[in-house]
Amino acid sequence: MQWWTRRRARKLAEEQSLRIVFFICSMLFVVVTGWAVWNEEATRRPWKEYQLEFNRVEYQQVSQELAREKTKLERPDVQAAIAKLREDLKAAQARMAGPDYQKAQQVLAQREAEYDDASTKAQFIKSELDEALYWVDHAIYEKKDTQGPRGKVAPIEKQLRDMTPKVDALNARVEEAQAELKRFQADVDAIEAKREGLTGPVTALERRLALIKGRSPEVKQVVVEGVAINEFKEPILTVDRCTTCHLGIDRAGFEEAKQPFRIHPHREVLFGNHSLTRFGCTSCHQGQGPALEVDAAHGEGHHFERPLLRGDFVQAGCRKCHAEEKELPLAPVYSQGRQMVEELGCFGCHNLPGFEKVQKVGPDLTRVANKVDPSWLFRWVKDPKGYLPKTRMPSFGLSDEDASSIAAYLLSASQPMPELQGAFKGGASSERGRDIVGKVGCLGCHRIAGMEAKVSASVAPIVPSAASSVEATPESEQAAEKQKPTRAEKQEKQPPAAKPARARMAAPPPSPENQDFAPDLSRIASKVNADWLFAWVRNPKHFRPTTRMPSLRLSDDEARAVTAFLMTLGTKRPIPRLEQEIRKPERIAAGERLIRKRGCFGCHDIKGFETSEKIAPDLSNFGQKRLLELFFGEAVQVKQTWEDYTFWKLKNPQIYATERVEQLMPNFGFTDEQVKTLRVFLKSLNTQRVQPQFQRSLSPEELAIQNGRTLVKRYNCNGCHVIEGQGGAIAAFYTDKTRIPPPLEMGTMHEGEKVQATWLYQFLGRPTPLRPWLDVRMPAFGLSIDEATTLTDYFAALGKQRFPYEYVLLDEPGPELIRAGRLLMSKDYFDCFSCHQQGDKKPEGPPDSWAPDLNLAKRRLRPIWIAKWLKDPQKIQPGTKMPSYYPGGPEDILGGKEDRQIQAITEYLMRLGGG
Amino acid sequence: MNTIRKTLAVAAAAGLILGIATQATAYEGGEVKDGGTISGSIKLAGAPPARKEIQVTKDKEICGKEKHLSWDLIVGPNKGIENAVVSLTDVKKGKKWATAKATLDQNGCVYKPHVLVVPAGATVDILNSDGILHNIHTYSTANPAFNKAQPKFKKVLTADFKKPETIKVTCDAHGWMLGWIVVSDHPYVAVTDEKGEFTLKDVPPGQYKLEVWHETLGKSAKEVTVKPKEDTKLHIELAKK
Secondary structure, eight states, rough: OOHHHHHHSOOOOGOOOOHHHHOOOOOHHHHHHHHHOOOOOOOOHHHHHHHHHHHHHHHHHHHHHHHHHHHHHSSHHHHHHHHHHHHHHHHHHHHHHHHHHHHHHHHHHHHHHHHHHHHHHHHHHHHHHHHHHHHHHHHHTTTTOOOOHHHHHHHHHHHHHHHHHHHHHHHHHHHHHHHHHHHHHHHHHHHHHHHHHHHHHHHHHHHHHHHHHHOOOOOOOEEEEEEETTTTTTTEEEOOOGGGGTTTTTOTTTTSOOTOOOOOTTHHHHHSSOOOHHTTTHHHHOOOOOSSSSSHTTOOSSTTTSSOOOGGGGGGGGGGHHTTTTTTOOOOHHHHHHHHHHHGGGGSSOOOOOOOTTTOSSOOOOOOHBBBBBBHHHHHHHHHHHHHOOSOOOOOOOOOHHHHHHHHHHHHOOOOOOOSOOOOOOOOOOOHHHHHHHTTTGGGGGOOTTOOSSSSOOOOOOOOOOOOOOSSSSHHHHHHHHHHHHHHHHHSOOOOOGSSSSGOOOOOOOOOOTTTOOOEEEEEGGGOOOOHHHHHHHOOHHOTOOOOBBBBOOOOOHHHHHHHTTSSSSOOOOOOTTTHHHHHHHHHHHHHHHHHHHTTTGGGGGGOOOOOOOOOOOOTTTGGOOGGOOTTOOOOSSSSSSSHHHHHHHGGGGGGGSOOOOOOOOOOOOOOHHHHHHHHHHHTOOOOOOOOOOOOOOHHHHHHHHHHHHHHHHHTGGGTTEEEEEEOOGGGGGGGGSOOOOSETTTTTEHHHHBOHHHHHHHHHOOOOOOOOOSSSOOOOOOHHHHHHHHHHHHHHHTSSOOOOOOOOOSSHHHHHHHHHHHHHHHTTTTTGGOOEEEEEOSOGGGOOOOOOOOHHHBBBBBHHHHHHHHOHHHHHHOOOOOBOOOOOOTGGGGHHHHHHHHHHHHHTTTTTOO | HHHHHHHHHHHHHHHHHHHHHHTTOOOOOEOOOSSSEEEEEEEEEEEEOOOOOOOOOOOOHHHTTOBBBBOOOBBBGGGGTTTTTTEESSEEEEOOOOOOOOOEOOOOSSSSSSEEETTTEEEEEEEEESSSSSEEEEEOOOSSOOEEOOOOTTEEEEEEEOOEEEEEOOOOSSSTTTEEEESSSSSSSEEHHHHHHHEEEOOOOEEEEEEEEEETTTEEEEEEETTTOOOOEEEEEEEEO
């Protein structure tokens, strides 16, 4: 500072020179400007590097392609073709310049002149006619004599009539000449087009190369208008600049490119339905759309609420618009997670959007005292997996005391059983019971140790395949039998991926294999009381109307035998002094408190808790929970992320328990894989909403299929029937493949196409035996009107029957046809009733060689399907006992015409059986 | 997804290779000089079971004319097993086998013969001598399986069998009916007679694997050496499983 004051003292300010200061400052400005430009252009634009890199990659690709095209072009035959075309072109052009062309031009000119003359003349005549007509009108107006003017009109009209065809003929001649001229030009055009076809790819590629070279880096952005809405339900504009770096996202040829240039997987389907310009990127993937630096754009820095959804988590993004759909073919993990939630009943304790109307998953406990042994109940409450390793009931980690309290309350609050019609007396043969259980269909849902599959294949539908497994050596029957399982397994493992990518109708995801649909009965006698069991197997709905267990229409005798057999499985192990303990009022009171606290009523109906509220936190925004909202307790080993928190919460809820904070969530004993699947579903739970027009709603047909699948799962129709190519595992318990339940939806077999809707509806409501040779019975599920309608709609939709209408006989199609039908089916021809029943008329031989009652056809089958079936039964249901009669119908009926004969049989069948 | 695609691709490739392989090892027919003979008998080890009578439950006036005994194991005198199929499995060259017609008759609701051997590519005439409704239901994998009705008016039905395979044939209208069609691409196949004996003639000298198959006793194999113009005797015992 001092030197400055000294300087000032020396000289007056006005006299001092500031040159140096000024120079230094200017230099500084120059440098700063330079730095600013450099910084702006180079260091703060990482995306530019990506674009340049992408241009390099694309340039390379295109050059390679160009080189390939060029070599193609340089092949001698192509060159020769080009040379020939060049010659042709020259010739054609020469022709255009030649005398022929000129001559044609002259002809045209001449004809045009002739035409012009004639048409002018015609115009004049028309004018004259107009004038004459005017004079007629005028005479009428003046009320003068019209005869004179009228006389003039007629000759002029005649003149015009004569003239018109002449003009037309001349016009045609002109057009002819024009066409002649055009032909010259067309020759040239055709040759040029051909040449273009050969050299075109090369020029197009060259043009592309030039374009790539000329590209300058630029920010690419999509402005998405209102997929998202704000708190006030106003649409928000969002900007996505992701394609600035992800340049190959929608471009063929980048399937193998390294990121960020790789093409979007499932591009055709996903971009086909979600155009980039309408949906952008972040509406599905999340992340920070406008950002242009990698970490910021992916939203993976700190404090950004919507980081990029990576891996399977991206499937969570679908829910926003597809909440209505249960199965998304391109989001299999999400769909499976959703299915798990539905099966496990998470919604019993947590509020979960979309599950408001789903029934509680556990059994009704209001009559439990009559059903189970108290000691069993105590052990079950304490450790459910100890009795049923595959049960869905979670472990609550209860102490002995707590378990007995809960058992005490449940038993004391239990209601008396409805009156039995004939009690279980015992004395029935357990051998017979075993036989019944093995045959009537119990094994479609339940497992019993000691009653194993006879064929080790879990599914054995015979699917016609162009299998290339050629056995060169003759195979014995046993060896073939042994081979079947492996083949069937392979078929089962084959994905539904072979179906078209527009896979909205794709087969539902297979349910988890390690879970049985219904309880394993291997130790049932240690659990239940014989009287209850007898009443239950006789008619489960009588005991509990909402149960999924169907009635197999067992007679009292059969039910007794089944009960006798089941009561041989396992023994009761009474716990000493438990009976006294659970009668103590303080135990019962403690049990009630515990049930209230742990929320048992979330899954079970329990007397006294009919109106209790859900005990656990609302999960409707769980996917968006911030870290500070998650309670990690003292679990320092868990990484502080949403993903890790959720993983451990599901895997072992107690991990977050501290001395002061209890964790009430029970342990479901999930595997890591299950946890990850559930986590994807949980990630999808958020309260972000989209505009209504972006919500994907289901068409009536899709809804019918979705609702139908839900019911098929609920009642485990798949346990016995092959539906949508899946299920039918019960087949493994029958060695004779003609004795298994019929497939309903498999290959070309569609139940909805086969049977009439009304019949199906009635059959679902009250099944009647159709196939007398089957031991396995179609049980009565006691479906509600809604459910039976839903299933009927489902099969109709799968069978592509848009109008499930009734078939009414309009009038006789001619007695001749009916007579022919009757004759064809008679003993002298097809002899249909050799195997088929006809009402009370049964065929000869044992029932296992019979076939369905043809008197039912009229009410049961769709006539169009009958015709299809008669044409080739093996095509619809490979392996069926029904042989094909066509081609090869008799020559002496209806002129041997196949179609007429089939029509005759169909018409006859639709009248068979009277009524 | 990827693994599934891979497995599919592998399976397809394997199928292709298998297809090529079977084609490449196809049998070649021609002249046989100094051919040897294999003959012998197939016998049952252990006590022969009694043949059970088959219950004819349907169309008794035609099917029940004769008494039928079960075919699953027919043991003749000296315990010889009838209807066993003896074949060479690894023969690549040998005598020619003309693609001829073969006949399978349904007579008295029984397939005659019970085991029919036909050359690959042969056409089989299936006769309906009974004049009642039968159906021919084949359980084949290499050849297309079919189930065709043969009503009264249809006296003959023809079927082609292109690929070597042993095919079970049943009639769904008459549950007891059971027959076998053995399709072979070479002529060294024989069905044992009621004494359990068989002969394979004009076998080019060399080492072969001889296989015996029987519908209830299954398969067993044996090495056999054929010398020029000599008869190689073989006696094989099959046991009940």
